[in-house]
Amino acid sequence: xxxxxxxxxxxxxxxxxxxxxxxxxxxxxxxxxxxxxxxxxxxxxxxxxxxxxxxxxxxxxxxxxxxxxxxxxxxxxxxxxxxxxxxxxxxxxxxxxxxxxxxxxxxxxxxxxxxxxx
Numbered sequence: 001x002x003x004x005x006x007x008x009x010x011x012x013x014x015x016x017x018x019x020x021x022x023x024x025x026x027x028x029x030x031x032x033x034x035x036x037x038x039x040x041x042x043x044x045x046x047x048x049x050x051x052x053x054x055x056x057x058x059x060x061x062x063x064x065x066x067x068x069x070x071x072x073x074x075x076x077x078x079x080x081x082x083x084x085x086x087x088x089x090x091x092x093x094x095x096x097x098x099x100x101x102x103x104x105x106x107x108x109x110x111x112x113x114x115x116x117x118x
Contacts, residue, residue, distance in 0.1 A: 062090035
């Protein structure tokens, strides 16, 4: 019998998902941008408005973070990413896009984020 809804036995590691991490990051770019129009529309319908504090879980290499900043330029985004191999690429990507100051990246697990309440 399958254990649906249980934690995976090992956390996601971008460096182990493809021949090299650059290929995995490119795959993640396509995945993030493919459905962004629908995702941004849904976020707005669910009440996301500019100026809110945003918590992005599983932020990866920063592609959705960039889109969130474009959608809500007066918001601050706290990005939580479990894979330490994606933290530096995300920082580099977002800095190249001149988005420093709009986000903070935290390496951690969504179950144990070490963030203040609310």
